Amino acid sequence: MTVTRFLLLGLITFSLQLRGEEDFPIYLAATETAALVAKEGQKIIVYGETADSAKSSSGANFVNFKGAEFFLVTFKSDLDQFPEGEPFALFDGKRLAVEGVVSIYQDKPQIKLTRPDQVTVLEPGEVFPPVLEKPKEVASEEAPAKAMEKPEEAPKEEEPKRKPPVDASEFFD
Numbered sequence: 001m002t003v004t005r006f007l008l009l010g011l012i013t014f015s016l017q018l019r020g021e022e023d024f025p026i027y028l029a030a031t032e033t034a035a036l037v038a039k040e041g042q043k044i045i046v047y048g049e050t051a052d053s054a055k056s057s058s059g060a061n062f063v064n065f066k067g068a069e070f071f072l073v074t075f076k077s078d079l080d081q082f083p084e085g086e087p088f089a090l091f092d093g094k095r096l097a098v099e100g101v102v103s104i105y106q107d108k109p110q111i112k113l114t115r116p117d118q119v120t121v122l123e124p125g126e127v128f129p130p131v132l133e134k135p136k137e138v139a140s141e142e143a144p145a146k147a148m149e150k151p152e153e154a155p156k157e158e159e160p161k162r163k164p165p166v167d168a169s170e171f172f173d
Contacts, residue, residue, distance in 0.1 A: 025099075027129035030065035036109035039102045046070060046098050046111060047128050053092035061088040063096075063113070072098060073105070074113040081115050095122040097129075 028035050030048030048065040055061050059076030074087045084090060097120040100111035113119070122128050 027097075030068040030070040033069045033109060036070055036102055037104060040104050040109070041101065043099065043101050045129070046100075046102075047096065047122070049095050050092055053088040055086065055088050061086050061113075063087050063091050069108045071108065071110050072100075072113045073110050078112075078114045084116070087113055087119075091119060091121070095124070095126070095128070096120065097122060 026039065026042070026044040028039065028044055028046055030036075030046050036044075036046065048068060048070070050063050051066040053061070053063045059079070061072075061074040061079070063072035063074075065071065072087065072091075074082070079086060082090070098111055098113070099118050100113065102109050102111060104110070111118075
């Protein structure tokens with residue numbers, strides 16, 4: 001992975017953390033339609049291989065993913081943000097990771113592509129999604145179950161026995 005791509009993925013992760021959306025970004029394959037639909041309105045990273053991308057008569061660009069109902073849409077009004085070319089031509093036939101908010105159009109999940117920095121083109125042998133370290137408290141499988149248990153109470157120290165307010169020897173022989 002080139003340094004630029006590595007830095008971009010790190011920046012995506014960092015920006016999600018700053019916004020407090022997740023400790024770690026959510027990665028979903030473009031083919032996971034039900035999971036993508038369930039993330040409607042959330043910012044995630046979708047990855048997969050594109051195929052059969054096209055441009056509509058109105059000028060909108062559609063980047064379709066192989067074996068998936070998921071797609072990227074770029075409206076004509078946003079095309080000036082892509083100086084290297086239109087998304088349907090730039091990204092067709094490539095492996096991508098795309099950051100954006102999932103929306104549903106005609107019962108299909110999509111991300112509106114408005115800037116080129118939303119897209120990372122993945123190298124042919126590149127492993128994706130990246131393996132991220134889990135937080136220490138969730139590192140073991142026992143941690144989530146243990147977190148659900150009632151915390152153990154610290155043993156209580158015995159309080160010293162109280163002396164009566166009056167000296168009993170005055171009243172008793």
